[in-house]
Amino acid sequence: MSSPKARILLVDDDPDLLRLLSMRLSAAGYQVSAVPSAEAALSHLAVERPQLVLSDVRLPGRDGMALFDEIRTRHPSLPVILLTAHGTIPDAVEATARGVFGYLTKPYEPRELLDKIEQALALTSPAPAAGRADEAWRAELISRSSRMAEVLAEARLIASSDASVLLRGDSGTGKEVLARAIHRASPRAKKPFVAVNCGAIPEALLESELFGHMKGAFTDAVSNHKGLFQAADGGTLLLDEIGDMPPALQVKLLRVLQERAVRPLGSSQSIPVDVRIISATHRDLDAAMAAGQFREDLYWRLNVVTLSLPTLAQRREDIPVLANHFLHKLAAKYGRRLSGFAPEAMKALTTSAWPGNVRQLYNVVEQVCALSTTPLIPLALVQRALRAPGVEVLTYAEAKQRFEREYLVGLLKLTDGNVADAARLAGRNRTEFYRLLQKSELTPGLFKNEAVAASAAPVAEQRRSLDEEG
Numbered sequence: 001m002s003s004p005k006a007r008i009l010l011v012d013d014d015p016d017l018l019r020l021l022s023m024r025l026s027a028a029g030y031q032v033s034a035v036p037s038a039e040a041a042l043s044h045l046a047v048e049r050p051q052l053v054l055s056d057v058r059l060p061g062r063d064g065m066a067l068f069d070e071i072r073t074r075h076p077s078l079p080v081i082l083l084t085a086h087g088t089i090p091d092a093v094e095a096t097a098r099g100v101f102g103y104l105t106k107p108y109e110p111r112e113l114l115d116k117i118e119q120a121l122a123l124t125s126p127a128p129a130a131g132r133a134d135e136a137w138r139a140e141l142i143s144r145s146s147r148m149a150e151v152l153a154e155a156r157l158i159a160s161s162d163a164s165v166l167l168r169g170d171s172g173t174g175k176e177v178l179a180r181a182i183h184r185a186s187p188r189a190k191k192p193f194v195a196v197n198c199g200a201i202p203e204a205l206l207e208s209e210l211f212g213h214m215k216g217a218f219t220d221a222v223s224n225h226k227g228l229f230q231a232a233d234g235g236t237l238l239l240d241e242i243g244d245m246p247p248a249l250q251v252k253l254l255r256v257l258q259e260r261a262v263r264p265l266g267s268s269q270s271i272p273v274d275v276r277i278i279s280a281t282h283r284d285l286d287a288a289m290a291a292g293q294f295r296e297d298l299y300w301r302l303n304v305v306t307l308s309l310p311t312l313a314q315r316r317e318d319i320p321v322l323a324n325h326f327l328h329k330l331a332a333k334y335g336r337r338l339s340g341f342a343p344e345a346m347k348a349l350t351t352s353a354w355p356g357n358v359r360q361l362y363n364v365v366e367q368v369c370a371l372s373t374t375p376l377i378p379l380a381l382v383q384r385a386l387r388a389p390g391v392e393v394l395t396y397a398e399a400k401q402r403f404e405r406e407y408l409v410g411l412l413k414l415t416d417g418n419v420a421d422a423a424r425l426a427g428r429n430r431t432e433f434y435r436l437l438q439k440s441e442l443t444p445g446l447f448k449n450e451a452v453a454a455s456a457a458p459v460a461e462q463r464r465s466l467d468e469e470g
């Protein structure tokens, strides 16, 4: 037996048959849940996801085909085998054409049924469903909700292909965590996983970040630079916030995906790349397309398969597991003895609104961990942290560093990357100002608009200034 622990949901209104079948399948090593109607099956599926549904066709109320249709919509990757005493060849053909995994006519041979079950399970769980090792791919993704189980089952299925995946979901729902998990479950797992946030990189820099550049391609290109496509060669590239990609780059990205080759800026040669693309967005790409901000041809290339992550409020049963997971992680990080949440504190967490999803939950748990003076986190602390949801716990040094960087970026944007003007506004001389830029790893050339960049002060000037200072 390839999957002895698989969970099967049985649906039949005949109690004797239900009992008999349950006993047979349990004896064969499966975990069996049995319900008498389609309605009961759907309620069951809302709380627990089996690996297979085995249903009679004739049922009171909704019949087995209607149940199948509903399962198709709500849990597309869940296989269904139908059983009937009234089976006819045309019914069977129709059912399998609609996507039912299999169809057996009663009385069926027990061996035939077990074979069918094995086949369905083998097809839908590409790796043998055997314990912990099989779960390693999603070890970082903590969840117990059936909605997430559904997303994960699909992710696991598509991981083995090279299909481009589009991950949709609000900010902080775990799109990047899921992208990593897909990479880990894929044949590319041993090759690099590279993530780039297309919304966080200035347009002038994004192209060279993605595709690379040759020395001298633009003012600050002091050496050849490999792009992220090449860095991810053989592996997976996550294009995060793809909805923020500027239109000019959308065209170039499309060409790279079509030709499976990149041409670094300033080079006349294309370099072949073998990269699986996962893109992610919290924006409504359909609306962006309708508004002419996102190319339709690129959309279809990126979106061979879509996975949508539910918000945290849509899967509240994940809140306690996530909160405890973060608590234990943070307790270890801060060297604190923290044992858990007081029951009323946990209740406050599970009933809160969570507009910032899992990221916000992490921030709240981080605050309460930092502030708690007792091993059990009290309600008052959780309430306080929930009232200030945006606050991230940073050390003074980290906060100062972040402020400095944002301040310098603001000045450079204001002055179009003119260091002399920016230094004057900051009340520092140029050499001091260059030092500050270097500390924050900022390059003024990135802030010049293209027309200015062509005639901008060469990078040598920056070097000279630093050298002068010794």
Ligand SMILES: Nc1ncnc2c1ncn2[C@@H]1O[C@H](COP(=O)(O)OP(=O)(O)OP(=O)(O)O)[C@@H](O)[C@H]1O
Pocket: 140, 141, 142, 143, 169, 170, 171, 172, 173, 174, 175, 176, 177, 178, 240, 280, 281, 282, 322, 358, 359, 362
């Ligand atoms: N299921 C999960 N289990 C454990 N940690 C999670 C889970 N989901 C999200 N996180 C954590 O929450 C934070 C936000 O997750 P992530 O960056 O993947 O979200 P996102 O959807 O990509 O957000 P954005 O759209 O803002 O980029 C990260 O610190 C991540 O580790």
